Amino acid sequence: MKLNNNIWLLALILIGFTACESDDDSLSDPLIEDPQTGPTPVYTSGTADFSTFVAIGNSLTAGVSDGTLFKRGQDVSFPNVLSQQFALAGGGTFTQPLIGDDIGGLLFGGTQIAGPRLIFNPAAQAPEPINGTPTTEVTSITPGPYNNMGVPSAKSFHLLAPGYGNVANFPAANPYFIRMASSPNATVLEDALAQNPTFFSLWIGANDVLGYATSGADGTNPITDQATFDGAMTAIVSSLATSSPNGIISNIPNVTDAPYFTTVPFAPLDPSDPNFGSQIPTLNGIFGQLNQVFAFLGVPERSIVFSQTAASAVVINDESLANLSAQITGVLNASPTFPAFVQSFGLPAAAAPIVANLFGVVYGQARQANANDLLVLPSRSTIGIVNEAQSTFLQTSGLPEALANQFSVEGVSLPLEDKWVVIPTELVEIQNATAAFNQTISNLATQFDLAFFDVNTFFNGVATNGFQSGSAFLTADYVTGGTFSLDGFHPSPRGYSLVVNQMIGLINTKYGSNLPTVNSVDYTGVYLD
Structure with missing residues (x-):
């Protein structure tokens, strides 16, 4: 992408x-x-x-x-x-x-x-x-x-x-x-x-x-x-x-x-791009679980949703936000439905704690970008690309290669690092x-x-x-x-x-x-x- x-x-x-x-x-x-x-x-x-x-x-x-x-x-x-x-x-x-x-x-x-x-x-x-x-x-x-x-x-x-x-x-x-x-x-x-x-x-x-x-x-x-x-x-x-x-x-x-x-616009993700558009239902299903956690923790403004009719904003890591990594992991581990969600990806229910921890680590300070964020010019060649280092890390954590790649797409499933974005603060x-x-x-x-x-x-x-x-x-x-x-x-x-x-x-x-x-x-x- x-x-x-x-x-x-x-x-x-x-x-x-x-x-x-x-x-x-x-x-x-x-x-x-x-x-x-x-x-x-x-x-x-x-x-x-x-x-x-x-x-x-x-x-x-x-x-x-x-x-x-x-x-x-x-x-x-x-x-x-x-x-x-x-x-x-x-x-x-x-x-x-x-x-x-x-x-x-x-x-x-x-x-x-x-x-x-x-x-x-x-x-x-x-x-x-x-x-x-x-x-x-x-x-x-x-x-x-x-x-x-x-x-x-x-x-x-x-x-x-x-x-x-x-x-x-x-x-x-x-x-x-x-x-x-x-x-x-x-x-x-x-x-x-x-x-x-x-x-x-x-x-x-x-x-x-x-x-x-x-x-x-x-x-x-x-x-x-x-x-x-x-x-x-x-x-x-x-x-x-x-x-x-x-x-x-x-x-x-x-x-x-x-x-x-x-x-580089803050919302460059085009649903007409087949590489991205075809993934939107799956992505929204994944982030739907996370958005429920954000709502439970009182930060619904961090919700991540991709549109099927208009360009969507990239996902970024905002270090000015409170880091909710531990809270996200805790809520997911306490959820009786989360093991079934993990199984929907072909993983055993026993992997739920590992996935919950990965969600916490990756999305603890995540949000979608807005018009107040400045994406630096080199980010245009990074957005939509699989981060090989992240994919390798996820594979060593027990995820199969295809799933690890799916969760390692820059600006989509993997928040863009600080070096790619100048945030308002x-x-x-x-x-x-x-x-x-x-x-x-x-x-x-x-x-x-x-x-x-x-x-x-x-x-x-x-x-x-x-x-x-x-x-x-x-x-x-x-x-x-x-x-x-x-x-x-x-x-x-x-x-x-x-x-x-x-x-x-x-x-x-x-x-x-x-x-x-x-x-x-x-x-x-x-x-x-």
């Missing part, structure tokens, strides 16, 4: 796979007359100095899209595109720690540890990994200096951490920074400052909360505590502003505006942390008189109303929207062009420059190869 993938191809042709139009999105430019070539625009930096531009941040700065870093993606990273506009007004060369191929991913000692990138397969109507094996070896260190100091996976405090690029510290060290660190114990900030930047961009902090969100808030990647975040950000911004008073700082987008958290944690972190970033931008890009508000607008950029209309819809790449969180090249244009407008306003914007239709929304 797999989730229906028909959403992928709805309007794919509209997002423009390659540049096919030419719009003049430039700002109004002053002109000078050349007797040979005619009028040409004159661009100035205003009070800013773009001669040495250094960009500091995480994967959003490095140019990650489609799940990894690869050369074509780096070519259209927002700092690289921004540097090309800066070059029109005195900006110098801009270097990046390029990945060695367009496959993406990394090797460490010859073993693949990341990648490859995703591409969209129209025939399958779904994303898939590109064919090929990564060739970029982490231990082949090529120290900079690099103008693009974006380090994928970095959190705020990582920019200050000695040894974050020390190969001897791997896997605690960051493999991307290992490749580019000037020395094993250099910090990201030190390597950025060593270039004496005259203008900088800083976009850091998303991973301080995003790691918690993308893991379904299961606790394996906790939110950075506020004191640590504030201390790190203050140290970073004050150091950069001391080196150069000219720069732009960006805040953290809200997870609810990214398709990673909004694409977890979303509140994420939103509160994002708001607090963004207040810190805003305060620092004001304190050090920097241009400030409110990414949070901008992407909320894209998600809510869409955004017109020249002849391209972009939304936050997965695949068809054009703003986000196939990983569901990082922008596509076209999405990064929006970031560039917003930054240019803010820089022009803050520093009196007159840089031109870029044409978004010159940048692809989805890679097909």
Whole structure:
């Protein structure tokens, strides 16, 4: 039972796979007359100095899209595109720690540890990994200096951490920074400052909360505590502003505006799917027993029912609920009809205590999802699949293979684990942390008189109303929207062009420059190869 993938191809042709139009999105430019070539625009930096531009941040700065870093993606990273506009007004060369191929991913000692990138397969109507094996070896260190100091996976405090690029510290060290660190114990900030930047961009902090969100808030990647975040950000911004008073700082987008958290519906179980629909009577019979227990225990809202006429919600494990495992087992063991129910599955009546215990363990915190739950993007390939580990466990507990499989279907008979779902209490944690972190970033931008890009508000607008950029209309819809790449969180090249244009407008306003914007239709929304 797999989730229906028909959403992928709805309007794919509209997002423009390659540049096919030419719009003049430039700002109004002053002109000078050349007797040979005619009028040409004159661009100035205003009070800013773009001669040495250094960009500091995480994967959003490095140019990650489609799940990894690869050369074509780096070519259209927002700092690289921004540097090309800066070059029109005195900006110098801009270097990046390029990945060695367009496959993406990394090797460490010859073993693949990341990648490859995703591409969209129209025939399958779904994303898939590109064919090929990564060739970029982490231990082949090529120290900079690099103008693009974006380090994928970095959190705020990582920019200050000695040894974050020390190969001897791997896997605690960051493999991307290992490749580019000037020395094993250099910090990201030190390597950025060593270039004496005259203008900088800083976009850091998303991973301080995003790691918690993308893991379904299961606790394996906790939110950075506020004191640590504030201390790190203050140290970073004050150091950069001391080196150069000219720069732009960006805040953290809200997870609810990214398709990673909004694409998979809470009710994807379609009764017209023969693999699922044919099982509904049996499933409702099984859960009917459990629902009676829920009613007896005073929690009828936990009842699980699958509709034969409409899409049904998946079953999830909600750790915020009281764990009723022991109570469920106790009620079932006390029920005079439960042994007969167990026998209806071909099991002996003597197996009733074992099954009662399994029901308690599996459904102690179970409920069906609702519109307030966010299913993360990878869950779409998990829902409806037999969990082999759970099936094996049930078989060792005495259930035959067919029955063990029937009770191990992800999101149907087996509640989805915490890692697949952000429940409302977890979303509140994420939103509160994002708001607090963004207040810190805003305060620092004001304190050090920097241009400030409110990414949070901008992407909320894209998600809510869409955004017109020249002849391209972009939304936050997965695949068809054009703003986000196939990983569901990082922008596509076209999405990064929006970031560039917003930054240019803010820089022009803050520093009196007159840089031109870029044409978004010159940048692809989805890679097909």
